[in-house]
Amino acid sequence: MASSVIVNDFVVKFANVNGTGSASANYLFAKAIFRMGIPVTAKNIFPSNIQGLPTWYEVRVSDKAYYGRREGIDVMVCVNPQSMMQDVKSVKTGGYFIYDNTKKLHPSFVREDINYIGIPLMEMCNREYADPRQRQLFKNIIYVGALTELLHIEFNVYEDLFADQFKGKEKLIAPNIQALQLGINYIKENFNHTFPFTTERREYTKNKIMVDGNTACGLGAIYGGATVAAWYPITPSTSVVEAFEKYAKKYRVDPETGKNKYAIVQAEDELAALGMVIGATWNGARAFTATSGPGVSLMNEFLGLAYFAEIPAVLIDVQRTGPSTGMPTRTQQSDILISAYASHGDTKHVLLFPSTPKECFELTAAAFDLSEQLQTPIILLTDLDLGMNDHVSDPFEWDDDRKYDRGKVYHAEDLEKIEKFGRYLDIDGDGIPYRTYPGAHPKKGAFFTRGTSHNEYAGYTEDGADYTRNVERLLVKFETAKKLVPKPDFYQKSNKSDEAMLFFGTSMYPAEEALDVLKENGIELDAVRIKAFPFNDDIVEFINAHEKVYVIEQNRDAQLKTLLVTEHGFDPAKLVSILNYDGMPMTAEQISKAILEKSKSTIAKTVNN
Amino acid sequence: MASSVIVNDFVVKFANVNGTGSASANYLFAKAIFRMGIPVTAKNIFPSNIQGLPTWYEVRVSDKAYYGRREGIDVMVCVNPQSMMQDVKSVKTGGYFIYDNTKKLHPSFVREDINYIGIPLMEMCNREYADPRQRQLFKNIIYVGALTELLHIEFNVYEDLFADQFKGKEKLIAPNIQALQLGINYIKENFNHTFPFTTERREYTKNKIMVDGNTACGLGAIYGGATVAAWYPITPSTSVVEAFEKYAKKYRVDPETGKNKYAIVQAEDELAALGMVIGATWNGARAFTATSGPGVSLMNEFLGLAYFAEIPAVLIDVQRTGPSTGMPTRTQQSDILISAYASHGDTKHVLLFPSTPKECFELTAAAFDLSEQLQTPIILLTDLDLGMNDHVSDPFEWDDDRKYDRGKVYHAEDLEKIEKFGRYLDIDGDGIPYRTYPGAHPKKGAFFTRGTSHNEYAGYTEDGADYTRNVERLLVKFETAKKLVPKPDFYQKSNKSDEAMLFFGTSMYPAEEALDVLKENGIELDAVRIKAFPFNDDIVEFINAHEKVYVIEQNRDAQLKTLLVTEHGFDPAKLVSILNYDGMPMTAEQISKAILEKSKSTIAKTVNN
Amino acid sequence: MTYLRPTFKHPDLPKNSLGYTFKDYEGGLSTLCAGCGHDSISAAIVEACFRQNIAPHKVAKLSGIGCSSKTPTYFLGNSHGFNSVHGRMPSVATGASLVNQDLMYFGVSGDGDSASIGMGQFVHAVRRNINMVYIVMNNGCYGLTKGQDSATADVGSKSKAGSVNIFQPIDFAGLALELGAGFVAQSFSGDKTQLIPLIEAAMNYKGFAFINVISPCVTFNNNVGSTKAYDYVRQHIDATGTIDFVPTHNEIVADYKEGTQTNIKMHDGSYLQFNKLDTDWNPLERDSSFAALQKARNSQEILTGLIYFEQNPTDLNTMLNTTNEKPLHQFSANELSPGSAKLAEVNDDFR
């Protein structure tokens, strides 16, 4: 047990029953810490169920600004008898177990090596509130109060938070404050040891925002100029279009006519959703859909059509744990292979990998440009962890001078100047032809879009040479894509080591932390974070420049490594996979441990994380 | 121009209008050569259209028993004015162009370097036949007659063929013989040069059969014990289930009750087709579907379910030219990647690659055993070339003592002996659990099949450890598959060279021929033909034993190479791709040329093919 | 997570004619929201199976994805179950039903599962007349994904989140009738008295027996303004009278006034007894059923009960003439493979 007080470095986990309103109380706790300027990460671990099953909320506070998950619970707040046995077990030796002691704790829950704080939550609620719904809701606020006192969270932060939360319903503020106070007072009156963890105001999160990736994607689609969204509900992607709708209602209604500059359709399934997107983009609009694994599987045929007929489309895949229905409320990065090579025949798709809410916003907006520039589907691969959990992020930015890059489009005036329009003619040598919007010109520019083989003039063809020219041009286009997609993030100005780490998406969080851990263990690695597929030359150069590259992924089959090897012919032996695929966000410990075992430069040291 | 007569080594191509009955006449020609014991290969090159467009039929005769396609037309029989210009162009210098000279040939069709034989086909038909349908049909027989005379095909072979073809409609024999005779006589009377090509009876095809792969697959499903077939029509797979139905009607109707020991359903689409198969196999039956690329794309979600819930299923994918609708009547081997890794999440499927009709039969039958042994989908990857063209093949064989291997199933008596049944319990350490059929036992063995994460007892779980154990067991099962799938064919007892060739499916035909061509050019390569994925140890050993391995594929993106590298970590540099993807079956010349260019042991020689 | 009920059995529990107690028909403890209509339907299925004396292992239960599709875990724990993928249960059930005619097939689905993503498969299952009981637990919303409108939500119906549906609803009963379904019933999860015998009748129907059950989602669609809320449904229901299912061996007890009772004979000789039937409509005539349904729709009423009953159904297996000698999976290699001699003949055809 720690003897001195640890500042801003601990993990609190809440164990609740879902459907009881605990999520917002737990969020309040995390948000309070955020408002104190302290780095905080919250993970909502919920079941694929609506009401009555165990749900958890993990809050990590980190003065070093590590935003990844960390194993080992310092403080467990358990108000769910169903999960209590496993919750007790999950507390670190020396940690704290906070529970409702209205009823006496059964001896089987008692561990010698942890501390127990009982608070008579039910009793207090029954005493204070008559309404059963209030009893349930305020119980959650009371334990937040207790934590507030134990961890010395600033009280006025809550006052602000409640004021924001209940704007327009101000009469709800007082009872919430009161419930919080109940918890605070209970600790004040009953707890007289030194609690080994505390918080202290910092400036880390100043100017930052705390938001989930799905909201950021929805907002990115608004700023990126999407006018049509077609989707089918599926966890964990549903909130992408919900956010789009929310902001569209706010910002996309013509104030004069009251008419919408957008259209959202809840489709009958994912096939139809992508079909609608393709219809809309074919007709010139920017359109997108959001889904998760099963939806991507169903969209294969349409993705192949869009690839071959060269129709833009933006698909946001918020990945969850596969295969099949898998674990719908757990995270993974396991739709990479199917996304990159979706559909039968020789197909390749452009992928984007955001790591933060800000990147969700930016890459979603960028996806619309890219998709129109390249006239092909762009698949944004985010995941449940990024999409549904709140992350501390730099704020969203937008340049008001920014214009959309609509790609190569011939309008009526261009068509006038052209002798013969060839929809699939590679005029510029970059593999990207010109398109026209339906209705553009009375006599020129009309063409037939089809998924069958076509020549440069969009005419149907069964000629082998026509076919070959066309699919080889598509490879040229894919080369062009390498120049247009976002560049990777390098963690060093120039390479310093023979070994390196490569990661993408939410693996960034534990990977960055692992870099530090390894450094502490005497292993300094170069590192790169990939943001897109196809991989651009910088990445190839980086890998070539290293003897060994650890590729961090949250899937079983090393799917990103497969893309690296397939597309660039690296020797697979030099790309060493570090994988986690149990459905929980990967931790720095998992990575550093694995690398310590595998690294040639490993000194006989153990990780002291 | 050849001065001496070439025996049994030439290519004849027919140019017709589709829907005019030419296919059966052209087939008659190929079959006659087959009956003379001479190796012959026929390729039907038809449009995605029902009536009125150009169609071709290529017949290669090869005394060396090369069954691959060969470029360069020796004799072109053109009865389609639409395609005449390109047909004239496709004749080899010194070759022959046979045409209908009822109307004079336009000078633009005249090439100085080829020979022309005009036959007044239309005039002859109009004279001989009153019925327009007869005129059309017998025109085709007349040119077969002409070829018969030019190439010295034995007349009595036709008599036998007609007798077989018109069994039960004997009155059609005489007019056909007469039409044939018309052609023969016309040549006898009007052609008095020496024709540079001829046929001579051989014994090569004695005991062989000439059949298309789809028929063989359908028959394989009959012998393999399939009782349920669910499908959706799509070129080029349609005839698989048609053959199954034909033989089922013949061999699977209980003579006593008149009831069917099979059920065939034409589903509403491919999703439903695979759903029905999965429902049937879940209920204990052997079931299959047949489709082509677009169908596989649509089946992704169900394939993932079958993988994860461990349900047998047999899927026959007769590949055509992708992506998207592509060229539906052209061939390719381009559904490898999507088949191997179909569906989102981490999934892997077992693939089989037949090369001959006999293997279509055998591997289809084997697929049912494998699928039940492994409790997973088996995808048989054939292609349009193998599936729809007639191939000379060894005859089908069946061991009457053969029993079906139904895999690990607990029946009522087994369940009686078991304490607690665990549907996903790995008792034998091979990753394969035991299953039960619905209705097996009144109290034991019932379980819930689901696509969500499940523990050893088929219970729903969101526990990371349960999940991980399960998906890692699936990897163990995939390892087990390596021991069960058919072994590769090696072309040498022991390795003789540093370099080797690796191929599969219909690439076998040109590859075998290319091996000879290369030998003639001083390059002797080892070779292996792969029959299944996952690749077994023999293949890995073989590749490790060579410095360079040429991987022959009929797709753009080197899909099989991707599997080799992904699964075994070979250095991609040593696997050199030789690709063809124009939709036509690959030729030996394409392969040998490419290898001559790329081989380190290349002596300054050119191919003299 | 599935909780199992304690397996302790009271020795005095009543048994049905097969010797099974009610408990033998139960499943795992439900994880649905307290008050969810779906749980009442599960209970009705349990009761119907108990009454119908079907051995639990002789039932196969199949579903798609959704709260409704989870229910097969909550009834008939001794039956094989298959929770397939979203909207595709009909095809899986079709395949299963082809194999083994000794089992009874229960398909359970939701309105999202069957009216949106599964519409195509639903239509074709009806068309093929699969021999199964097909129950849609219809709550007008997507429960499991948190309350979006489904395709059966009525125009103007308000969700808990406050959005008002603008699209025409799909009327399952009308659709099934239009598609030629032979057994079309409609009921309400809150009306056990009506629902249980309907399920019993459906179980005895040799063909596609469809029951659309309005089943309120208490969490997302039980608010004022929703036309699938308990209150709304109770107010707008137009029950066609009580129904009784009378198995073959039971005597028909006619304790109703004359003229108010109809007995429909089932294929196995059992009877379906209608009481107090609406007099101007005959459930044995399709046109008449259509008209009745249409009339109720026009007046915004929900017609419940047995809406249409085709007396001579021909199910898929009969149409396909599939053997029922034994399940298809029980045939051995020498019963299925035509053998080497026949293969020699086949080879000869290709020479």
Place this chain on the structure above:
Amino acid sequence: MTYLRPTFKHPDLPKNSLGYTFKDYEGGLSTLCAGCGHDSISAAIVEACFRQNIAPHKVAKLSGIGCSSKTPTYFLGNSHGFNSVHGRMPSVATGASLVNQDLMYFGVSGDGDSASIGMGQFVHAVRRNINMVYIVMNNGCYGLTKGQDSATADVGSKSKAGSVNIFQPIDFAGLALELGAGFVAQSFSGDKTQLIPLIEAAMNYKGFAFINVISPCVTFNNNVGSTKAYDYVRQHIDATGTIDFVPTHNEIVADYKEGTQTNIKMHDGSYLQFNKLDTDWNPLERDSSFAALQKARNSQEILTGLIYFEQNPTDLNTMLNTTNEKPLHQFSANELSPGSAKLAEVNDDFR
């Protein structure tokens, strides 16, 4: 392979009010079988567009896969066309129609394309009331894959290959009506006189205008025993009388006997003129249309003509309140992006 007709134009060709000649509405030369019903429907579309004075480039034509779905290449060569994937045209058309309300959308499909693989999408396109003309070229078979029965093949109908269909047919008109379609018509490819005005009316309908056209497949389903053969259809057709479409600017010429003519007013002020209408059925009332259809079905007749017409349709764009100020793709970044100031507010919400 598409052949283009010679582009030489005779100077004296008649022109429509926009100055276009008939030739301007033609497409590539058909590659369908000689005599295929689909070609007649293409010709009717050409004629209807010419008569309706629509600029060819203001039409978008969409289809799935099949012989029928190939036809958009054979009409309106100056329009953008989209031959998508099998059965999924409805969704593509839906997406397209959301973007640009200045174009007219023609969806062309086959019975395989819409009744089998595309059933789900068809149902939902009806439900959403997409503003489009939706034509099914219904031949009861899969032409392009060589003649298998489709889901619209009648029970007992015999294919050329000799197989007899055992399944209930899907009745497109009945289904569309059941699903709430506002414009439901049925016709025969061989009846140009009826078909052309129906297409014209459909073009002027602001909503989902559905025309099921029986269109014989001469190659695979025109044999004796087929209920989709030319001869059979001609014998069983029950035309509802002639129809005329009268554009806004034309005067209504009433040259029929009183009592036999009905004028239906379209949303744009034009009229649809029915002559010699069946007296016991009113196409403006859904129940009545249902009954008429049902009656014809019962007597194995094919009712053709305008079966149902809802006078006040609300199409999807109207329901969604989408702007028609200009097509959605014409909005620029500063019209669509809320700008940095608003983004600052959004950021603040997350602090």
